[in-house]
Structure formats: structure tokens, C-alpha cells
Amino acid sequence: MEENKIWLSPPHLGGKELNYIQHAFDTNWISQYGSNIDEFEKTLENYLENNSFVTALSSGTAAIHLALRLLNIEEGDFVLCQSFTFVASANPVLYQKAIPVFVDSEPTTWNMCPNALEDAIKYCLKQGKKPKAIIPVSLYGMPFMVDEILEISRKYEIPIIEDSAEALGSKYKNKPCGSFGDLSIISFNGNKIITTSGGGVLISRNQKSKDKALYFATQAKENKDYYNHSEVGYNYRINNISAGIGRGQLEVxxxxxxxxxxxxxxxxxxxxxxxxxxxxxxxxxxxxxxxxxxxxxxxxxxxxxxxxxxxxxxxxxxxxxxxxxxxxxxxxxxxxxxxxxxxxxxxxxxxxxxxxxxxxxxxxxxxxxxxxxxxxxx
CATH class of the missing domain: 3.90.1150.10 (Aspartate Aminotransferase, domain 1)
Structure with missing residues (x-):
């Protein structure tokens, strides 16, 4: 008789999720609105601290894409990306028709090498274009070399999109991953440490950026009595049921x-x-x-x-x-x-x-x- 399969990183539900899912059904909020979404975002904001303004989305990939939009990254712009990562860290750069420039790892954390990063920046500057963003990753939950990467970011005035898709709960110098970037992202895919079944969040450093992210994530609908659209938007908002799963997962x-x-x-x-x-x-x-x-x-x-x-x-x-x-x-x-x-x-x-x-x-x-x-x- 074959023994049960041992999976790499399966979802692990604790049972509390059902209470919040039932609440969504009881209140008839099963779409992209509802108290589960609001409370999920608030709980994460309290956990991350450091002026963290959370927008709950359909995936971590969507979060990276919106981060690029918030930084006005367009066709032909250079974006410095960690090479050692899952493709979702880099694909959104292509969505914007920007140009990814890949940076090697250093051997201690397997994450973005500060020396190689600076070499990449100098190359881009010689091409006459300053990079528009740096995307370091905390791979497999291991924080990147935060001090060194932030120092380079400040030196060249290039914003950081912090990819902490795999790193919820990880810390650097006792500060949580997800709180270091100008914009940060976390994934709640089914294989992550906790899950919303599929989902992610974009973490901004101020309310204005959060409002703009929500605007893009809900088809860029303008605040009028009718549907009016001046910019490209996306269907990226999380739904109230998935957010309910997330609320239960955050408790454990x-x-x-x-x-x-x-x-x-x-x-x-x-x-x-x-x-x-x-x-x-x-x-x-x-x-x-x-x-x-x-x-x-x-x-x-x-x-x-x-x-x-x-x-x-x-x-x-x-x-x-x-x-x-x-x-x-x-x-x-x-x-x-x-x-x-x-x-x-x-x-x-x-x-x-x-x-x-x-x-x-x-x-x-x-x-x-x-x-x-x-x-x-x-």
C-alpha cells in the first residue's frame, strides 16, 4: 500500500477561516467589497507597522504590476531585477514594456548582490537612462541585505519595490519584511506560509499611494455618478471570501x-x-x-x-x-x-x-x- 504523499508546502487551514467565510455569506458580501477585506488589510497594517498602507489584491504578481504603475514605469524604462527568483517578480516589467536588467545574488542570502547592483546602475547611466526601480527579493523567506541595498537606493535615488512574496514573518534587525521598500509586496498563494487561496497585497508608505493602487485595481473607475475611465485599470481586487480565509490564517x-x-x-x-x-x-x-x-x-x-x-x-x-x-x-x-x-x-x-x-x-x-x-x- 502506497504511503500518503508528503507535499512540498501545502495549504494548512486551521478551521477559523470558516467563521469569516460564513460571515461573508451571511452579509451577502461575496464580491470585491466587504468587511473581511477591510479587516484583513488593517490587521496586516498593524503587523507590518512602519507607515504600512495595505491594498489587498488577487495575487502578488498583480501587486508588483501596480507598484510599477505607481512609479510611472513605461516602455523602454530600465528596471533592476533580482535574477534568482520566480518569474512573477519580473513578468510585470514586461507588462509595462519596460526593460528588465538582471542582477546576480551574493552567496550568503542568495539575494541581490549590492556590488552587482551598483555595476548594473552604472551601466544604465552610461546608456543615458537612470533605472526607474530596484526589485530585490527575500528568497525562500531569507531577507535580502537590507542595509546595503537601501544605501544604494538612496545614493542613486532609485525607489525599491520590495518583493517579500515568500517572506511574511521574516525580519531584518527585528523589522518585518514588507516594511523596507518604497513599495512592498507579499503573496498569499496556496503554497505560502499562510494563504488566501490566491492573493497578495501591495504595501504603500502613505494613504495617497494606497488610494491610487485601489483605483488601478478596480478598473480605474473615476468617482462619478456614471462609469468614466481616463486610464487603463485592472480587475486586481481580492474578493471578500478570500480575504476571510486570510483573516483566519493571520490568527495562526x-x-x-x-x-x-x-x-x-x-x-x-x-x-x-x-x-x-x-x-x-x-x-x-x-x-x-x-x-x-x-x-x-x-x-x-x-x-x-x-x-x-x-x-x-x-x-x-x-x-x-x-x-x-x-x-x-x-x-x-x-x-x-x-x-x-x-x-x-x-x-x-x-x-x-x-x-x-x-x-x-x-x-x-x-x-x-x-x-x-x-x-x-x-
């Missing part, structure tokens, strides 16, 4: 962070015995990761220890793993784009694997994972 956010970090401790215990497998970890006490996904890099010292072999063995035992994000500068879609760095992210991609990290990972699941890894050694 701290529990979910604790559980993900416990999963990381489990992998720490296992991999301390392996010279060939390196667990990705916080570089120092300034960084606090939610460890959304636990990832490893594998040194190819013999045929037992390759990412392909490890993935195959897990798959044969009905356990999901996944390769790391393939960097954007290596994607066919972006093959013509400029890239700055030493291909650190490409090297990490070649050696890396994501391991099961869900908050509903049971002790029995961990025993199965542990047994596979122990057998691999012998």
Missing part, C-alpha cells in the same frame, strides 16, 4: 512561523552529519527567516549525492521535492536581457533542491524523510 501566523522554523531545526539535525549536503541558513543574528522552504545545495563528490539523485529517491517514496528557481537570466524569455554578476545564482541553481517544509509536516513524515537520508549515507 505566529504558530506557522514557529512550525516552519522547527522544520528547519529538524533538517539541521539531519544534515550536520553530511559533508556533501549544505543546508541554507541565516548568515547572522540580523536575519530572521520564516524558512518558508528549506533548501539544500549538494556538492557532487560522488554519484550518491546529486540533486537529481536525491529528487529521484524522494519521488520514488512519494515525497515531493523541487529544484530551486531557475534564474531569470538563464530563462529563454529573458535571453536578450543584460545580466550583472558572476553567476552565483546559476551555480546555486545547479546544486540546489527544495525539501518538504509545510507546517502540517507530521512526526511520521519526518521519520520517512529521515530514513531516506540515513539510507542514502550507506
Amino acid at each position: 501566523l505566529e504558530e506557522r512561523i514557529v512550525k516552519r522554523r522547527e522544520n528547519h531545526q529538524f533538517y539541521q539535525y539531519i544534515f550536520e552529519k553530511y559533508d556533501e549536503i549544505n543546508l541554507f541558513e541565516e548568515p547572522d543574528d540580523n536575519f530572521f527567516s520564516n524558512y518558508w522552504l528549506n533548501t539544500v545545495t549538494i556538492e557532487k563528490k560522488d554519484s550518491r549525492f546529486t540533486k537529481e539523485k536525491l529528487k529521484q529517491i524522494f519521488s520514488e517514496n512519494n515525497i515531493e521535492t523541487r529544484y530551486l528557481w531557475k534564474p531569470m537570466h538563464l530563462q529563454p524569455l529573458f535571453s536578450e536581457c543584460k545580466f550583472f554578476g558572476r553567476n552565483v545564482c546559476g551555480t546555486v541553481f545547479e546544486k540546489g533542491l527544495c525539501l518538504p517544509s509545510g507546517t502540517n509536516l507530521t512526526e511520521g513524515d519526518k521519520d520517512r524523510i529521515k530514513e531516506i537520508l540515513i539510507n542514502l549515507r550507506y
